[in-house]
Amino acid sequence: MxxxxxxxxxxxxxxxxxxxxxxxxxxxxxxxxxxxxxxxxxxxxxxxxxxxxxxxxxxxxxxxxxxxxxxxxxxxxxxxxxxxxxxxxxxxxxxxxxxxxxxxxxxxxxxxxxxxxxxxxxxxxxxxxxxxxxxxxxxxxxxxxxxxxxADFAMMLSADQFRVALATTHLPLRQVAAAISRDLIVRRLRVLQRDLTTRFRLAQPRIAVTGLNPHAGEGGLLGDEEQTIIAPAIQQARNEGIAAEGPFSADALFGRFKKNRFEAYLAMYHDQGLIPLKMFGFGRAVNYTAGxxxxxxxxxxxxxxxxxxxxxxxxxxxxxxxxxxxxxxxxx
Known part of the structure; x- marks a missing residue:
């Protein structure tokens, strides 16, 4: 049986x-x-x-x-x-x-x-x-x-092999920037990597991380969160053996997702990640909670x-x- x-x-x-x-x-x-x-x-x-x-x-x-x-x-x-x-x-x-x-x-x-x-x-x-x-x-x-x-979890939606997790979830947009921290991003990447390997059986999942600002901050001209928070968080995750990359400009990253080599994406806020996901797979996408x-x-x-x-x-x-x-x- x-x-x-x-x-x-x-x-x-x-x-x-x-x-x-x-x-x-x-x-x-x-x-x-x-x-x-x-x-x-x-x-x-x-x-x-x-x-x-x-x-x-x-x-x-x-x-x-x-x-x-x-x-x-x-x-x-x-x-x-x-x-x-x-x-x-x-x-x-x-x-x-x-x-x-x-x-x-x-x-x-x-x-x-x-x-x-x-x-x-x-x-x-x-x-x-x-x-x-x-x-x-x-x-x-x-x-x-x-x-x-x-204590640590991540909301992730998937449609086929397109998987998008969120650093922040149901927050007013005006509160997102203050909620983003190096610790938060690292914790999200940890639970995402753990579930992708243990439950989804992906041997070494590659995770793309978006920036927060337009054009990923444009070298600090449009915001410095990419330089001061997101990039250091990605580096810390990489030091722990997590195959994270970025920060990427979200529009360019999701605009070519079918050609990307990533098993999952970590977006900084709700609509940044879920608009492209739902445009691709609305009505058949699934919400999964990692962690x-x-x-x-x-x-x-x-x-x-x-x-x-x-x-x-x-x-x-x-x-x-x-x-x-x-x-x-x-x-x-």
């Missing part, structure tokens, strides 16, 4: 008013490789049934109160301890939906810490709804990192309240998130 048969992938339900349940249900019907694992949707069974009926998705998903009572022969199930009956308001922002999103994440963290869950795939949440419900995190990445005790003790992936988009309930949500990115989680689990 394959060792992967004993591994569990948890899918947190996300915002029940958005497209998270829809893309989850659709993806489960399109990902046959998951039959080698146990897949648990964490969230209210009533919400799952609502979306199954609304979208007319016929999928066997028995309810369980704990992973220990997994049904014989079941590939997927709904893990619902409390049997809540949430008020679903399709396409609307609500603190009640934020509470359910946060509870699902907290339960996934608890199960992962207990060694009962080996990968977490997070459906989209509304950050605003999470905040309204009292979960004050910039995003799911930071929520999971704190709960799982990961966590368990595998975590998610789709590359949000709750899409504007199309929730219309049956229009494309599940491709969720399919890829599940596939990547399964691939990494099978190879580790």
């Amino acid at each position: 394959s060792q992967s048969l004993f591994k569990t992938i948890a899918i947190t339900i996300g915002d029940i008013n958005g497209i998270g349940p829809e893309i989850t249900l659709k993806a489960l019907t399109q990902t046959p490789r998951l039959r080698a694992f146990r897949v648990a949707i964490i969230g209210p069974e009533s919400a799952v049934r609502f979306w199954q009926n609304h979208l007319r998705i016929d999928l066997l998903l028995p309810r369980i109160a704990s992973l220990e009572e997994w049904p014989e022969g079941a590939v997927a199930a709904v893990l619902d301890e409390d049997r809540e009956q949430p008020d679903i308001r399709v396409g609307e922002l609500s603190s009640a939906a934020g509470k359910i999103s946060g509870k699902a994440l907290a339960q996934a963290i608890q199960l992962a810490c207990a060694g009962k869950v080996h990968a977490i795939v997070t459906a989209p949440v509304s950050k605003q709804a999470l905040h309204l419900a009292g979960f004050h995190y910039p995003g799911q990445t930071e929520f999971l990192a704190e709960g799982l005790g990961a 966590l003790p368990v595998i975590r992936t998610s789709p590359d988009h949000g709750t899409a309240f504007d199309i929730a309930g219309k049956g229009l949500a494309e599940p491709a990115s969720m399919v890829e998130a599940l596939r990547l989680a399964a691939t990494l689990l099978a190879s580790n």
Whole structure:
């Protein structure tokens, strides 16, 4: 019997008013490789049934109160301890939906810490709804990192072999320059290199590092962070055996990424790295968090309240998130 048969992938339900349940249900019907694992949707069974009926998705998903009572022969199930009956308001922002999103994440963290869950795939949440419900995190990445005790982590999106990690994540642009430090960049490069080698099985991953300023500072004329912070951080990383290069002008670097020789990129801020990544692979890109003790992936988009309930949500990115989680689990 394959060792992967004993591994569990948890899918947190996300915002029940958005497209998270829809893309989850659709993806489960399109990902046959998951039959080698146990897949648990964490969230209210009533919400799952609502979306199954609304979208007319016929999928066997028995309810369980704990992973220990997994049904014989079941590939997927709904893990619902409390049997809540949430008020679903399709396409609307609500603190009640934020509470359910946060509870699902907290339960996934608890199960992962207990060694009962080996990968977490997070459906989209509304950050605003999470905040309204009292979960004050910039995003799911930071929520999971704190709960799982990961002091050093890196948000990385990938589409095919194009992988972009971020030095800073969900920060207002005006705060980015002050947040960039030599220590931060070195820590990001360490966790990125470690996960690329141990989980992605890349023998010596080459990582390109962008500058912060236009034209990588133009020799100090457009800012000196490249000279005073980023270049010294790259050199320190290289001294530690990390194959980092740069700093490069981001526009030129990403403009020719198909011809580059790098396995991954480290961008200084959110839009600098994710605009080129999503232009290349939007709808099929996957968000991966490096540095966590368990595998975590998610789709590359949000709750899409504007199309929730219309049956229009494309599940491709969720399919890829599940596939990547399964691939990494099978190879580790």
